[in-house]
Amino acid sequence: MATLVDVERPESTETAGKRSLTISPNWRARIGYAAVLAVLAYLVVLPMVRLQMLAFEDGAAGYRSQYGRFDIGVTLRTTVALALGSLVIAMVLGTLLAFAASRLPAKLGWLRVIPILPIVMPAVASVVGWAFLLSPRPGYLNVLLRLLPWWSGSDSGPIDVYTVPWIIVLTGFGLTSFVYLFVSSGMQNISSEHLEAAQVSGSSTVGIFFKIVLPLLRPSLIYGGGIALLLGLGQFTGPLLLGANTGVKVLTTEMYRRVSESPSDFAAAAAAGSPLVIFGLVLVLAQKALLGNQTRFVTHGGKAFAPSTGKATWATVTIVVFALFALVIPLVGLIIVSLTPYWSGSLSLSLLTLDNFRALMDTTAVVESVLTSVLTSLGAVAICIPLGYLMANLLVRGRRFRILALIADLMTALPLGIPAVIFGVGFLLTYTEPPLILYGTRTVIILVYIVLMLPFSTRMQMTAMLSLGNTYTEASATSGASPFVTNLRIMLPLMRPTILSAVALMFILLTHEFAASLLVRASTTQVMGTLLFDMWQNGSYPLVAAMALLMTAVTTIGVAAAMLVGGRNVLSKL
Template sequence: MTATLTPPDTDTTPPAAGRRSRLTGPWRARLGYGILLAVLAYLVVLPMVRLQILAFEDGARGYRSQYGRFDIAQTLWTTVILASGSLVIALVLGTLLAYAASRLPARLGFLRMIPILPIVLPAVANIVGWAFLLSPGPGYLNVVLRALPWWSDLESGPVDVYTVPWIVILTGFGLTSFVYLFVSSGMDNISSEHLEAARISGSSSVGVFFRIVLPLLRPSLIYGGGIAFLLGLGQFTGPLLLGQNSGVKVLTTEMYRRVSESPSDFAAAAAAGSPLVLFGLALVLVQKLLLGNQSRFVTHGGKAFSAPSGRGTWAAVTISVYALFALLIPIVGLVIVSLTPYWSDTLSLDLLTLDNFRVLISDDAIVQSVLTSILTSLGAVAVCIPIGFAMANLLVRGRRFRILGMIGDFITALPLGIPAVIFGVGFLLTYTEPPLILYGTRTVIVLVYIVLMLPFSVRLQMTAMLALGNTYTEASATSGASPIVTNLRILLPLMRGAIFGAVALMFILLTHEFAASLLVRASTTQVMGTLLYDMWQNGSYPLVAAMALLMTAVTTTGVAIAMLVGGRNVLSKL
């Protein structure tokens, strides 16, 4: 009787086939990311490269023209002062407001949305509103201040909103909401277990804040502060509207002046934007060095930030005071001017009229600008969200694609360091020549909007992914789910609030945008921001105020729809 030995079950797949099956997935993903990065490089990098080539032509004529001027040092200094001063204001106020919001009791939870609301007010409307209030002569607040005994002898002032300090202050107020978005999101993701452990160890409330909360907020502070600094460097609205007549110059207004003058000097405009590009690249590297290993900041746990039990009076007062100056007062200025036939330092109830709003409704150009703004903004958002999700996945979980991740991080962060004006110039040059001639169409507006919103789409979704950590995705992979299934069934539902928050933020920013649109628009293709700027240039101040309120209404409606679809907490997930 002979025994038959049965060999154990073995994988009969040939070795070569096994290696191919193991490599197919990563190489397919690598190819997909490579194609996506190539498209993004064409949109983001190519216009900048063309501008720099133009600036270096004829022996760097553009640089010699721009930096050979006698007042260039003052322009550079004003740019740095504007960015640094507004950053300090935004960081201090944004962090203070975020901590105050985290200390609000449940019955006052609705106040947490108030620091976000100033974003809904267009930057141009905010600046114009303060101009109506604090202009040295006809400004309504200045008229009230001159009625006080201390300034009763003055014929103008005492506040001059057209000076550098006030441009810095208003810019800082405008950037505060961006810092608040990042810091408050970071605070929401801090587990109360960390705070309870610190208190048990004997730390006071102040000690917990400085030793536990602030270190865990480092990614939020770095991202939020970095974005605020870059937006401050590329600030265009305040210096253009408030500093144009008083001789205040920054690099962005210099770029616009070079392009809008006759004849246009694109080479000098490109040279003027070069320091801002270098600052942006340097800041991306500094962010990477400061953050290091980002997994150290994952705090998603069983219990969220501890709910306060006190009355939260100081927190409510802090948020209310900020809302008064950042939101309510400039809107009051807009409403008053929009209801008058002309802007002056005298106001009578007999002059109040709704004629300016009737003009908005009856003017076909204004109606078309509203439709164009909505359609182009929604089109850009619809493209940006999936691109941002893919790039966030690459940056957070694409450890096997480090080189592609570094390239993607650079490309998606680059638009933050480049003002919208210079992108407008780059797109103007790129898309007025073959192979794609798109000047004056809605398509070119959508393309430039996609580029401008890439950093926000990627960073907001990336912040949400970092807070979730790898626990959920690893559990899904262990259960046998593919990456596509994991993204659709696990990540997307968990990130629903963050995604719709990104949608709301991008829609807000795009319906307000006019700097890049100013360069790529045509007389027959206007958006709300460009039309409002034309009204300002023509001195139609009551129409400007009415148009600013219309822009605010459109934006508010878009945010309300996002809240209906994504939930009430959409704004808190911005």
């Protein structure tokens, strides 16, 4: 018996030692998620905290400097007017387009992609395109309007694109595609049985829209409206390019002005952005509270939202007219100016030339800006996809880690509620000082891009996970597969269309990105949008037009590549 004890004792000690070094799978997952959230906190939260601390230094000197100005009231009113005005335009047009797309007959189904196409065109390109058309004196559309008897005696106008109302209109057009994405997605989840029942009971198309469709679209309208409002509050491109010469100021342009002046006043810039940060946080939390349990809005039925079997002429005309104003007309303006040696109200075929495009291709800075835009965008997307997958997995299946999931939910939503220009200022402040001095490098551009795209990557992949449910993961676990194998061999192949759509959307948004890039760029590290802005400031308008078309071409090539890999439905799955 003593022999048995002597033999078993070292085995028992060895086993206990092994157990003491073993970490349970739950704790390994918890530690891994906590490490990822710590990195995200450094990227997302730290720049915001540093900005606010700076604004409150020296007795809140930054707030006194910014909000003690005589014209701050006008700036605040313009910011609110731009946000609310563009919100109304985007919500009305986006919802109308989504309903029109749902009423298209099957043979015209390809028209459903058209309201998404303006996203492919950079906002900066659309803005300068309209500027070439609607500038008071040399704008081509204004020249044509002055041929009409009502304005024949004037040498300028009748439209001034540099005024607040027209900046609001163009901003609303730019946000319409985003609202359309959310509303059309919600429209597809409505069972056609509800609509058929309403039609049988004698309801008209208008009655069905207001009494059936709109109530069921409440989650999509709330979310889409919230996103449009946040984007409207954070608008930077239109006010900067169109409003600078006429004294139009909003809070985002004030932040840029404060950082660009010499010496830079980061405290005042942080104070200018504070209302936008606070409102963004409140709106994100309000969205979650208003939506609550989203299963209340699920419609059950055997048939999805069926396309119309009639001609639906009104739906076709609505989509075509929108495409004309949001895409075709500004592109025409860009093409005309890019093919002329100078921008004027007159146009002669004998002046048409390709010299502006040759000049771009012969300019080293232009080639480098294209390369930088593509590489930084692809680099950010390559990091954002797995990062978003981890966060989506935590939010969907992390019931055991409720606190971590709550932190992840708020942290991934934060960049959506805060304008990009604020992150640009925060990154400029954070990475021009130790311990990481990254200013003027592509690395800092990639980092700020990751932060800006994190909400899109997370939400799109989370939606796909929710739609797949737990059946596949449970079956895989029952067969003995590890979580890693389940994700690699089951979930990722099933989510491939959504992931490719996320890649396409993020690449589009990043190659267009202008606000944050303008603040973290250096003269030796430019992206396409910032170089275009320098050309605009220098008055090189034909080169601006050519550069805008080049930006559009680069984005189009990227989307075409995504469609080649993921199929023609990549855009429709956005």
